[in-house]
Amino acid sequence: MVEPIMYLAIGFLVAMLLGLTIVPLVHNRAVRLTTRRMEAATPLSMAEIQADKDQLRAEFAMSARRLEMNVDQLKHKTTSQLAELGKKTDAINRMKLELGEKNATIFSLEAREKAVKEQLRATEEEFSIKTEGLRNAEKAREVLGADAKVAVAELTDRPALDKALAGVESVFVVTGHNPGMIEQQNNVLDAALEAGVQYFVRVSGSRFLIVPDSPSIIGRSHYAIEERLRGSGIKWVMLRPGLFMQNTFAQAASIKNDSKIVLPFAADLPLAFIDVRDTGAVGARVLLDPEPHLGKTYEFTGVQSNFAEFADVFSEVLGRRINYVAVTAEQAEQGMKARGMPDWLVTHQLAAVHVASNGGLSDESTGPIRNIANRAPLTTRQFVEDHKGAFS
Numbered sequence: 001m002v003e004p005i006m007y008l009a010i011g012f013l014v015a016m017l018l019g020l021t022i023v024p025l026v027h028n029r030a031v032r033l034t035t036r037r038m039e040a041a042t043p044l045s046m047a048e049i050q051a052d053k054d055q056l057r058a059e060f061a062m063s064a065r066r067l068e069m070n071v072d073q074l075k076h077k078t079t080s081q082l083a084e085l086g087k088k089t090d091a092i093n094r095m096k097l098e099l100g101e102k103n104a105t106i107f108s109l110e111a112r113e114k115a116v117k118e119q120l121r122a123t124e125e126e127f128s129i130k131t132e133g134l135r136n137a138e139k140a141r142e143v144l145g146a147d148a149k150v151a152v153a154e155l156t157d158r159p160a161l162d163k164a165l166a167g168v169e170s171v172f173v174v175t176g177h178n179p180g181m182i183e184q185q186n187n188v189l190d191a192a193l194e195a196g197v198q199y200f201v202r203v204s205g206s207r208f209l210i211v212p213d214s215p216s217i218i219g220r221s222h223y224a225i226e227e228r229l230r231g232s233g234i235k236w237v238m239l240r241p242g243l244f245m246q247n248t249f250a251q252a253a254s255i256k257n258d259s260k261i262v263l264p265f266a267a268d269l270p271l272a273f274i275d276v277r278d279t280g281a282v283g284a285r286v287l288l289d290p291e292p293h294l295g296k297t298y299e300f301t302g303v304q305s306n307f308a309e310f311a312d313v314f315s316e317v318l319g320r321r322i323n324y325v326a327v328t329a330e331q332a333e334q335g336m337k338a339r340g341m342p343d344w345l346v347t348h349q350l351a352a353v354h355v356a357s358n359g360g361l362s363d364e365s366t367g368p369i370r371n372i373a374n375r376a377p378l379t380t381r382q383f384v385e386d387h388k389g390a391f392s
Contacts, residue, residue, distance in 0.1 A: 155184035161191035168195060170287050174203035174279075179344050181221040186228060193234060199290040201237045201283055202229060207299070208360035209351060216348040237286050237293045242274040242301030243361045245383045248310070255314060255391045260323040264332035264353045267308040267324050270362040272301030275378040278369050285372045293372075300368035302377040310380050317384040318391060329353055 141148055153160035155175065165171065171192050175184050185202070192200055204210065204226060209219040229236050251261045265271065282300065286293045311324035327335075329350055336346045355361060369377045384391070 155187055156180070158187055158191060161187055162194055165191045165195040165197060168192075168197055170199040170201065170290060171197050172201045172203075172283050172287055174283075177218045177345070177348065179217055179221075181218065182224050185225045189229060189232060189234070193232060198235055199237070199287070199294070200229065200232075200234045201239065201286050201290070202226075203239045203241070203279060203283065204297075205240060206242075206352075206355060206360055207240060208355045208358075214351060216351040217344050218348045219351060235290070235294045237290060237295075238297035239279060239283055239286075240297060240299040241276075241279040242272040242299075242365075243356070245273045245275050245302075245378075245380060249387075249390060252390050255318075255322055259320060260325050261307065261311055261314070262325045262327055262335075263307060264327050264329045265307055265356060267326050268306050269356065270304050270359070271306055271356065272304045272362060272364045273310070273380060274300070274302040275383050278302065278373065278377050281373040281375070282368055285374075298368045298372070299365055300377075301363070301365050302369075303366065303379065304362065304364040305380060313380045313384055314391065317381065317388060 141150060144150075151164035153164040155161070165188075171188065173185055173188050175181055178184075189200065202225075205219070205222050209216060210222040210226065211219060212223050214220050214223065226238065248255075248261065251263070254260055254262055278300070282298065307324045307326075311322045314322040332353070333346060333350060336349060341349075352361075366377050369375070
């Protein structure tokens, strides 16, 4: 038991002795190799150190020179680009200047074109008015007879009105709806007063529309004209007809091409239509004998109907189905504006629709026609038959 332990201890001691002998040898070799590497990497003389410095300076100088050359090249390139950019900027400025001059020329030409168009429009209107005046004079002679005295005057031409009304006893006034109604009709009234006219008969509109705060300039104009007439001292008569059948002329194209009437009235809304010829008949009778009618306002219409029944009349007379299509006020407004209708007329039409929708044009009043014109009012059938060609 003791022997193995002794052998083991002796072996261990021998191994220790061998290790102590080998370790110094390995250490010394490692030191030698490390020393050689350090000597190889590190110059051992001032000459070698100076040579290394000179090499580093040379490399730095070369790098600096290359950098300077790159910087010079960049400067040259930048200078060229700036010069090119300057040229392009000058070209852009010249183009802007030319564009400004051309725009100014275009604006000048547009202004001249607008002025020429306005002048042409004014000339056309003047020519149209004068031509229409000649037509009206000829038509008046056809209706009144060749011995009738006919005078043509613009409603805005006061001297011409004074001349036309000289020696006249009674005046019948009706003008188309337009923003200049007040000036036109007051000119006629002033000329009538100056000429010593005794009786003044005027065609007005619905009392529901003729109010000082009407949204329609036509309603406000009617109100102002009537107030002036009542306070003028002249003997007057007011005629207030209902909804004219002739308004359907605006639907002629739709009736011809599409076989339909499109309006912002309910199909079954009661409406008291009237033919303008009934208004003329009442006015003519009043002019022939004005005394019984002085200071009176006559509201009169034809027989009450509605647009659904009116469309049926068109269907029967034209021999094909004409449909009535009711649209909203908003849709009607869009349609009127799309057709280029002026804003004042759109507003007036919508105001009339509002009045009608609230029953303002529904009441039937045929009495003045029967009592003054001594006949029954014209019917919608008579109207369509008499104007069949306009809708066929």
